[in-house]
Amino acid sequence: MRRRFRAQCLQGGMCNMDTAVKFPTTPKAIRARALELSARMSVEKAFQAIVRNCLDQIEANETGVIKYHDVESLHQMRVGLRRLRSALGMFDEVLSLPVALRQELDWLVSQLGPARDWDVLAGSTLPRITNTLDADAPLVRVQHAAADKAMALHAAAGAAIASERYQNLIGNLERWFDERGWRAMQLPADKVKLKMRIGDFARDILEKDQQRLLKRGRKLKGADPETRHRVRIAAKKTRYAAEFFASLYPRKTVRPYVKALASLQDELGLMNDASVADGLLRQLSEGDEELKDGTGFLRGYLASHSRQGDGKLRKLWKRFVPLRTPG
Template sequence: MEQELKLQIAPEDVDRLRQAPLLAHGRAAPPRLLTSTYFDTPDLAIHGCKASLRVRADGERRIQTLKLEGVAAAGVFNRDEFEMPVEGDVPDLTLLQDAIPVGTDCGRLIRDQAIAAQLAPVFVTRINRTAITLHVPPEDEIEVALDEGTVDAQTGSMPVVAVELELKQGKPQALHTAALELLKSVPLLIDHRSKADVGYGLLVDEHAEAIKAKPVRLGKGDSIEDAFCAILHNCLEQVHANERGVVSGHDPSCVHQMRVGLRRLRSALDLFAKVIPAWSGLDEELRWIAAELGAARDWEVLAGATLEHAGTDGNADELEPVRQACTQNAVQNRKRAAAAVESVRYTRLVLELTRWLESKQWRDAMTEEQRAAIDGPARQFAADVLDTRHRKLIKRGRKLADLDDHRRHRARIAAKKVRYATEFFASLSSRQAVRHYVAALTALQDDLGWRNDAVVADHLLRTVSRKSKEVAVGAAFARGYLASRVAADHQALKRVWKRFKRLSPPR
C-alpha cells in the first residue's frame, strides 16, 4: 500500500524549499531524470477501471507500475501499487496476474489478450526529481521528492512543480508533521491530482462528481473514542472527496456537499466536546472555510430552485434579469470558494486536523480518569446524546409554526444536530426505529429548510435589487411570492411538527 502526501509549490518558491531547515537534516540523492510512459487502450480501458499503468525509465532500468484507485484524503493518496522490472519499454501484463485477483474488473482486464494487444502510449511524464530521505523522528522514514517537469500528450502539455512526501516506514501522521514543518519555510497547497490524473485530464474532459456522505459503521462494542474517530473520518472523507470539484468550479453540487461535510464535522466535534475537546481555534477555522463555501451555495439556490418556483406563475420573463444577476454572483462566489480551498490557510487546517485525529493528540492533555471515560461504551453515550438533543429540539420547537425567523432558525439548527447525531449512531440502534424517526425528522427539516432558504433569499434579493431598475422589479415580485408561500405553509408546518414530536429517539 503506497502512502503519499502530494503538495503543490509555486516555481518561484522551489529554491526556498531546498533551503528549508527540515531538509537540511536529510540525506539527498543525486538528481535524476524520470521518464514515465503511461499506456492504455484507444477507449482508455485501464482508466475506466480507475487504474493507471506506466513504464518508467530510470537510467538503464525499466520499471512497470500498476496503481489502483485508492483513497485520497488531506492530500494523502492511499492505494495499492504493483511494481516490478520489465524488459524493454512496453508493459507486460502477465507479470501482474499473480498480484491482481481474477474476479476484479482490473483482474479480468489484464488477463484479456485483446486488451494487451491494444495497449499504446497515451501520455508521458518527464520529471527531474530530487529525493531527500528524512528520519522524523528516527522510527519514521519519509522520502521528500521535489519534482519539476512536464506531462505531455498529443492534445497538450502541462508543467509540473510538486512536492511528494512518501512514507517509507512509520506512522502516517509523520507525513503531516513533516508537511507542517515545511509550511513554516514556504507556501504549499494540497494537490488533489496525481500525475496520472493530470495526464488523463489532457485526454478527456472529466469533471469531479459531488460526493454524498457514506453511512457510519460502528461496532456494538466500540468505545466512545472509537466512535469519535470513525465519525470524524467519515465526515472528513466527504469533505475531501468534494475538494477537487470545488476547485474545478464545474459543479455547484460539490460546493454544497463539501459544505455539508463541514457541517457534519462541526456537529460531531460539538457532540463529543465534553469528553474529547478540540484544540482552541479549530472551530474558528472550520467556520471560516464553511462561510467561504456558504455564500456560493446561497446564491446558487436562489438563482436555481427558488427563482424557478417563483416563475411558475407566468413571470419568468420578469424574473430573468434577477436570475442573471444572481447567477453572476453565484459564479463569483464559487471562484471565491475555490480560492479558499486552494489556500495555504486551508492546507494548514486540514494537515493539523488530520494529524490531530490520526495521533489522538487529545489524550496528551487528559487525566487518567478522562482517558478511562472515553474508553467507555459508545452505545450508552449515543443514547444519552440522542435523548439530550431530542429534548432540546422539542423545547426549541414549541409553537413552531408561530415562531419568528430567528427562533425558527434556532429550531432548524437543533433539528439538524438531531439528524446528524441520529445518522452518526444509526448502526447502534434498531434499523426500523431509525428509519421511522429519520423519516419524520426529514419531513420537518425539509419544511424548515425551504423556509430558511426563503429568509436568505429575501436578504439576497434586497442586495441584488440595487443593480438596476429591471432587477429591482423582478426582485420585488420574487420577495412577494416567497412571503406568500411561507404564509400559506402555516398548517403544513404544524402537521409535520405534530408528527415528529410524538416520537422518541431510536434505541
C-alpha cells in the same frame, strides 16, 4: 508526504497516475458513506470512525469545487463540514479540538456559505417561482444577476479550497486526528469516559438533542423566521446524531425516525431559504436600480407563500414521534 502530494494534485501539479485518483470530465459529488459502528466500540473509537467519515466527505469533494465550480460538490463539501462540526460538538464534553483549528473551521464555513446561499436562490428558489409565472423581463434580469453572483462566489470558494490556508487546515486536522491530539489536553476523568462503550454515550446525546428539539418545536405555531431557524438547527443536529449512531439501533426503529427528521428539516429549510432569499434580493436591488421592480415583486411573493407553509410545517411536526432509546 501524503499532504504534499495531494496539494500538488489539487493545485494542478503533476501526479503519479499509478496512485492519483483519475477524475471524470464531469465531477461526481460525493455523499457521506454509510457509517457502521459496533456497540462494543469505545467512545474514542466511535469518535474516530465518525470524524474519519466526515473528513472523507469533505476531502472527496475538493476537486469538484476547485476545478469545476460544481454546485453539488460544494453542497456536499459543506454538508461534510456541518457534520464534522456537529460531531465535534457532540463529543466536546470528553475531548476538544484546539481553538486555532476551530477558528479555521469557522473560516472555511464563511468561504462556502455565501456560494451555497446564492446557488439556492439562483438554482432553486427563483426557478420554482418563475415556473409558475410568466417570466417577464424584470424577473429574467433578476435571475441572470443572481446566477452571475453565484458564479462569482463559486470562483471565490474554489480559490479558498485551493489556497495554502485550506491545505494547512486539512493537514493540521489530519495530524491532530492521526496522532490523537485530544489526549494531550484531557483530564484523567475524560480519559476514563473515552474508554466507555459507545451505547450509553450515544443514548445520552440522542436524548439531549431530542429534548432540545421538542422544546423548540413547541414554539412553531405562528413562529417568526428566527424561531423557525432555531428549530431547524435543532432538527439538523438531532438528525446528524441519529445518522451517526443509527447502526446501534434496530433498523425498523431508526429509519422512520431519521426520515421524519429529514422531512421536518426539509420543510424548515424551504422556509429558511425564503427568508435568506429576501435578504439576497434586497442586496441585488441596492446594487442595481433596474432590478428593483423584479426583486420587489419576488420578495412580496416569497413573503406571501412563506405564511402559507405554516400549515404543512405543523402537520409534519405532529407526525414526528420521538425515538425511544433503550435505557
